[in-house]
Amino acid sequence: MTAIDEIRRAAGAIPDPEMPALTIADLGILRDVRVDASGHVDVDITPTYSGCPALDTIREDVERCVRDHGYEDVTVSIVLSPAWTTEWMSESGRVKLREYGIAPPRDQPFDLKPLAIAVECPLCNSPRTRELAHFGSTQCQAVRRCDACGETFPHFKEH
């Protein structure tokens, strides 16, 4: 295993501070790992939202993780372009999100128009759900209710 693969695997396995069921690789937050000839490690991460308060924690976690794997010389950079999108969330990440009780983002690119695909309830899989509030416990979540089972659940908004 090359150094890049080792670091990518280790850093990618770091849990998201606000949704610890998912790793930063699942979410698509870990963007790039580079190691130059002198052994200097560069890691790029990207925020899900502009003001995401988890990003500083993630940066520290990545730095610590890379050092723990024996690479002392590390720089973690925050890259904004291209902008993060929920389309980068891995398939395994979507499955984990649903198991965690959060409806994953719909498989449709972000658009200013309303989305036509239903959000399925992560508890009973019914497509008959409706939005209660655009904004939830974190910047990336909305709150919905299932008309079938009556449960309220968070939905990872398309972004």
Added chain:
Amino acid sequence: MTLVVAGAAAVYTLRIADDCLVLSHRLAQWSSWAPTLEDDVALTNIALDLLGQARAMYARTAELDGTGRSEDDYVFMRDEREYVNCLLVEHENGDFATTILRQLLCSTHQLAQWQALTASTDDQIAAVASKAVKETAYHRDHATDWTLRLGDGTDESHRRMESALAALWPFTAELFESDSITHDVAVLGVGPDPEALRSEWDSYVGRVLGNATLAVPESTWRPTGGRRGLHTEPFGYMLAEMQHLHRSFPGVTW
């Protein structure tokens, strides 16, 4: 970029940063005061998005103006006359109707502006904009839903929206004003001519207000000056509160 050009771009990014920061702080003042728990969460989430957008634009300003100032330097160490936000964002929260209407007017403008900025010749600004467009679309949705519900709601909610409209509408003219800074950044492709954003803003806001049974007020009063550091009285009080801790304990962290 030449020095002069970077200078204009730096003032321009500072204006956007100040707009985002001041509006963010006003919305944060709703924390624990909103009429419903959902809207307490919504307004503070929107505030957080705006704070993130402000931070990114202060960081870009520091590169463009060459001072290397930190985000905290811009936010806590400048006095009122050095702030270049528009007057609309500093308007006091008032009641929930006033805040919602301010959100509709501001977020519609910000969305059009961020959309234009995704094509900025400044890569950093374009990157921030591509993220901010999505966030701001949610802000506008939120304000639109509430404007419809309150405007076309009860007699009392309609009355409150009408008085909010009368109070806030005059301040919207400033959003589309041009000066030498906006001229320079438009020539360079860094940012849009403010006037170019007007037709989309007029059309969206007009449609929402119409559907909300609210009439656009006639007004000849066009307060201005924010871009030159001339602010309304409540702004000084807001800054005093916001900056007090940092100035009393310089360099404080937690």
